[in-house]
Amino acid sequence: MFDNPVQEARRYIENARQTLSRSAQKDGRYYSDKKYVKTAGHQAYTGVLLALDAVTPKPKKGRKTEEFYRAEITKMDKKLLRSFNVAYENLHMFMGYDGATDVSVAESGLREAETIIDWVANRLS
Incomplete structure (x- = not known):
């Protein structure tokens, strides 16, 4: 899909950081504009999935789901599952x-x- 999925994933993370810093209006410990927080969350999570797509197989049927990623990550590195769970939730x-x-x-x-x-x-x- 991408020539360098890791580089592309990092670009998504950087875009999320820029969205938060430029548009979400940080006020102390909180952001003021939910719209841009939502956008940044989607951008960053998409970056995670782009990276994981480079090391996970295609499912036999349908699309990759959260459960699919969890199962594949568990096969590769159970410690990484914690990071995935936090990234998914947050x-x-x-x-x-x-x-x-x-x-x-x-x-x-x-x-x-x-x-x-x-x-x-x-x-x-």
């Missing part, structure tokens, strides 16, 4: 759907996203 659910405005949620999710992308980069090298 980026996809709390930020992407709920628009969670707590800065620590975004920081934690982005940190775990980078952990996953680094893991994929090491696996591909």
